[in-house]
Amino acid sequence: MSDELKTPLLDELEKGPWPSFVSDLKQMAPKKRMVRDLLGQLEKSYRDKRGYWKHGGLVGVMGYGGGVIGRYSALPEEFPGVSHFHTIRVNQPSGWFYTAKALNELMDIWDAHGSGLLNMHGSTGDLVFLGTVTDELEPTFRELTAKDWDLGGSGSDMRTPSCCVGPARCQNACYDTLALTYDLTHKYQDELHRPMFNYKFKIKMSGCPNDCTAAIARSDLGIIGIWKDDIQVDQAAFAEYLDSGMNVQEYVVEKCPTKCISIEGKEIKIDNSDCVKCMHCINMLPKALRVGKERGAAIVLGGKAPIVEGALFGSMMIPFMKMDDFEELHDLIERIWEFWDEHGKNRERIGECVERVGLAAFIEGIGLEPIPQMVTQPRDNPYIFYEEYYEEE
């Protein structure tokens, strides 16, 4: 890039062994005025210790209320290349599987209509196109849809549903996360594109309790794969772990949170009635242990990151739901939305709404029966007092 633009503070971010977005931006700056001015504004922000972006305003393309995040520079005369720097969220394929052809199509579209910068992927899951001007929004959208892509969610709508790789690549998947993501995306197109809620609503699908999408922490509705029966055991494979010299006692047995594992001779014994499905033993001994055969999903509600109010973990709503078809889940989602619509406040996430009205009122409102599993964390229900608590006192 030209010597005219000095970025001593950003240059610091290129030091060290890690890839640097600054190096990427510098590579593109000679070709794109937008990227060059982005570097300039960013350097100024670092120097002045303040941001120079204005966020929000009119968003979307014709008919859509989500998918475009309006952003303008507060210094358009100094950095005209980024006077508009809107973000476009592109609805990602389930499990983030792309073909090389699809990626090339996306890159061609974005090179022609935007900065060429992108983020794979944003925390919501979308592929994020970073930086374009208002006049390029509709042409970008037209080209995307002509290639069967669509915009994702933003604002007070159902955000783009996202999932882990599920059964496509993972033996732990307890249901087809990819199919469910596809199903919800198509069924709730209006909710995705036309903001109609009090605030955002995120749905994430993880195939097993490893929860690779962090559904329990990062989604309003987490659908996390689980099984009801016993962990499947291959004793011969387990004996091989022992014979290989692996310290199973230290790394598996003693790390079991409920101490439900023991070793007898060369066999592993699991008291499945005490198992809390933490996945540790299955992760450590993948050749010997498998998730059970009676599979479905647990539904947790109310997780969120710490915007507006503090962070929340999802609370257990349904400990086990079969996922053979998704009708029962659709019905639950719609009842939750109905309640939130009726009782929620502006900019109040569903988890905050439940906290405000109380869990009892909420589950009655959506027609669920209260059950002992409806707790924020397993085995941590404050309404159950075990004998040892009294003994300690």
Add this chain to the structure above:
Amino acid sequence: MAGISIEQIADEMYQMVAESAGQKKLKSTDLTKAITSKYGDQVSKQDCKDAIKLLIDSGRCVYGYFGGSSIELPHKEGSAN
């Protein structure tokens, strides 16, 4: 629905948006609650959704965002100047 058309609901919603322009940003839920409380059982939530869809798809109103999503009259952004 007895006697109240989607177009009529859309017109009433448009009026609300126009009257609040520059004073209050109305959300989808604000418009729906105002209409359903006015007409009660004569209007369903789905009717309100359809009316909002009509307003947006016709270009009479657009979605905006400022902390939350709102329905507004089309205008040029001050920031875009």
